[in-house]
Amino acid sequence: xxxxxxxxxxxxxxxxxxxxxxxxxxxxxxxxxxxxxxxxxxxxxxxxxxxxxxxxxxxxxxxxxxxxxxxxxxxxxxxxxxxxxxxxxxxxxxxxxxxxxxxxxxxxxxxxxxxxxxxxxxxxxxxxxxxxxxxxxxxxxxxxxxxxxxxxxxxxxxxxxxxxxxxxxxxxxxxxxxxxxxxxxxxxxxxxxxxxxxxxxxxxxxxxxxxxxxxxxxxxxxxxxxxxxxxxxxxxxxxxxxxxxxxxxxxxxxxxxxxxxxxxxxxxxxxxxxxxxxxxxx
Amino acid sequence: xxxxxxxxxxxxxxxxxxxxxxxxxxxxxxxxxxxxxxxxxxxxxxxxxxxxxxxxxxxxxxxxxxxxxxxxxxxxxxxxxxxxxxxxxxxxxxxxxxxxxxxxxxxxxxxxxxxxxxxxxxxxxxxxxxxxxxxxxxxxxxxxxxxxxxxxxxxxxxxxxxxxxxxxxxxxxxxxxxxxxxxxxxxxxxxxxxxxxxxxxxxxxxxxxxxxxxxxxxxxxxxxxxxxxxxxxxxxxxxxxxxxxxxxxxxxxxxxxxxxxxxxx
Numbered sequence: 001x002x003x004x005x006x007x008x009x010x011x012x013x014x015x016x017x018x019x020x021x022x023x024x025x026x027x028x029x030x031x032x033x034x035x036x037x038x039x040x041x042x043x044x045x046x047x048x049x050x051x052x053x054x055x056x057x058x059x060x061x062x063x064x065x066x067x068x069x070x071x072x073x074x075x076x077x078x079x080x081x082x083x084x085x086x087x088x089x090x091x092x093x094x095x096x097x098x099x100x101x102x103x104x105x106x107x108x109x110x111x112x113x114x115x116x117x118x119x120x121x122x123x124x125x126x127x128x129x130x131x132x133x134x135x136x137x138x139x140x141x142x143x144x145x146x147x148x149x150x151x152x153x154x155x156x157x158x159x160x161x162x163x164x165x166x167x168x169x170x171x172x173x174x175x176x177x178x179x180x181x182x183x184x185x186x187x188x189x190x191x192x193x194x195x196x197x198x199x200x201x202x203x204x205x206x207x208x209x210x211x212x213x214x215x216x217x218x219x220x221x222x223x224x225x226x227x228x229x230x231x232x233x234x235x236x237x238x239x240x241x242x243x244x245x246x247x248x249x250x251x252x253x254x255x256x257x258x259x260x261x262x263x264x265x266x267x268x269x270x271x272x273x274x275x276x277x278x279x280x281x282x
Numbered sequence: 283x284x285x286x287x288x289x290x291x292x293x294x295x296x297x298x299x300x301x302x303x304x305x306x307x308x309x310x311x312x313x314x315x316x317x318x319x320x321x322x323x324x325x326x327x328x329x330x331x332x333x334x335x336x337x338x339x340x341x342x343x344x345x346x347x348x349x350x351x352x353x354x355x356x357x358x359x360x361x362x363x364x365x366x367x368x369x370x371x372x373x374x375x376x377x378x379x380x381x382x383x384x385x386x387x388x389x390x391x392x393x394x395x396x397x398x399x400x401x402x403x404x405x406x407x408x409x410x411x412x413x414x415x416x417x418x419x420x421x422x423x424x425x426x427x428x429x430x431x432x433x434x435x436x437x438x439x440x441x442x443x444x445x446x447x448x449x450x451x452x453x454x455x456x457x458x459x460x461x462x463x464x465x466x467x468x469x470x471x472x473x474x475x476x477x478x479x480x481x482x483x484x485x486x487x488x489x490x491x492x493x494x495x496x497x498x499x500x501x502x503x504x505x506x507x508x509x510x511x512x513x514x515x516x517x518x519x520x521x522x523x524x525x526x527x528x529x530x531x532x533x534x535x536x537x538x539x540x541x542x543x544x545x546x547x
Contacts, residue, residue, distance in 0.1 A: 016450045016454060017450060017453050018453060018458065018462070019361060019459040019463075020362060020365070022358075022459075023361045023362035024358075024362045024368070027355065027363075027374065030351075030358075031359075031377055034423070034426055034427055034430055035377055035427070035430065037396060038427070039380075041392065041396040042391075042392050045400075084298075087298060095295060097291075099299075103298065105538060105542045107302075108538060108541060109306050109538060110306075111481070111484065112484045112488075112535075112538050112541070113530070114489075114490060114507070114534070115488060115490050116488075116511050117313065117527040120515050120523060121312055121527070124312060124520075131308065155305065156309075159305060159306075213383055217385025217491075218385075219386055219387045219494075220490035220494075220508070237385050237386075237387040241387055241495065244390075244391065244394065249395065249398075249400060252391055253395065256385075256387075256388045256391050256392075259385060259388060260384065260388060263383050264383070267383055
């Protein structure tokens with residue numbers, strides 16, 4: 001059905017529902033003040049940099065290493081969350097067990113808990129005399145102040161993303177495919193690989209990229225556990241922070257710009273995949 | 283269900299339970315345990331410390347500002363994006379979601395460049411005696427930025443799904459805009475709106491990266507609770523840091539419970 005408002009617009013007549021000018025005006029002016037003007041100032045500031053300056057800064061050894069640390073830890077953490085997220089979504093959708101509601105309600109805790117609080121708690125747990133750290137130390141693994149520690153913190157931050165994007169897809173999915181596969185004698189693993197995985201893949205990938213983008217920029221929970229040693233556990237957001245503390249705005253802006261571009265590229269890849277999946281579903 | 287499947291079921295449940303226990307329950311338990319380890323007295327004295335109370339006041343003020351501004355914005359934006367068709371609609375909704383994808387540290391940096399010493403706006407601000415960077419307004423504006431999309435994102439899907447028929451009918455019968463909103467639209471979006479407010483306040487209370495860039499860490503002036511926790515921690519006052527953290531945990535748990543209640547409505 002053609003909506004009345006849409007129809008009236010095409011005719012160029014007055015809209016039926018009032019408030020267009022007022023709400024649009026407020027929306028655009030607030031958007032301008034909070035989002036657009038600040039972003040413009042970033043662009044203006046970057047335009048002052050010469051390309052050589054920019055390239056010199058972002059290819060500095062310490063900066064490149066910080067990017068590598070951020071990228072690799074965010075990737076591994078998001079991968080762990082992708083696997084655990086699918087398992088958790090599966091358990092929460094397909095099984096009934098006591099305590100299920102509490103488990104389901106807990107998933108969003110990383111969103112609700114301030115990152116700094118999570119950071120110091122995880123650090124203390126994983127130092128060599130912490131509850132988890134002392135166990136790991138016996139096995140010869142050090143967690144706090146290493147890359148493992150960064151991954152640990154990022155896994156915490158990224159927990160909700162994959163679970164919450166896969167859960168609705170699994171809920172909607174009909175059991176009949178799985179039953180048919182079982183009757184036909186397929187192993188559960190084969191059923192998962194051939195039937196379930198292709199169905200949940202777009203949602204899984206969406207959750208993965210959101211978690212990845214979030215982990216790349218994460219600061220609060222990581223600074224405490226990372227130890228922040230240059231060429232070892234220094235992450236890119238921390239590089240920006242330390243450049244700012246030296247009032248070296250040029251360097252901070254250059255590093256930030258590359259991170260912004262990376263985040264946009266990741267999100268664009270995701271939207272292409274989501275678009276293709278939506279097209280295929282039709 | 284076959285026996286083998288039952289075994290798989292319980293193995294999967296145990297994996298999840300173990301994972302969530304280590305990642306979520308243990309850190310929370312640890313903070314509360316440590317904050318009480320020096321006795322209730324020292325817990326109370328760190329929680330009622332002068333600077334903790336100042337930090338809490340600032341956190342509450344910041345959260346109220348963020349929720350207030352984002353309520354006005356969220357309601358207006360979702361009304362104009364779902365009730366009307368116009369050019370540039372997609373651009374606006376993409377811009378609204380932008381703060382979600384930007385690292386908090388970069389958000390802080392962006393405001394530093396806008397209102398800081400090297401900005402074109404700086405002479406103007408100085409003339410009027412307004413300081414934003416390393417002052418309370420900077421903390422508030424950074425918080426508004428990071429929580430910007432939270433309320434509109436919850437309302438937009440609901441408004442899209444209920445359609446415009448009722449509102450059109452009301453408008454044709456001569457109700458004015460505010461009446462339509464109050465009597466017809468708002469009852470539909472009430473729970474989604476509250477849900478957005480809860481998410482927005484959670485993020486506003488806990489924001490660390492962006493606020494940390496802009497606050498300048500002035501003790502008792504621009505320290506929010508999370509920054510206060512960091513300051514205590516870096517001064518090796520672990521009991522104090524954990525005691526203040528348990529306040530934030532309490533808030534987080536309350537928020538989670540509210541969230542779960544609202545989600546069911």
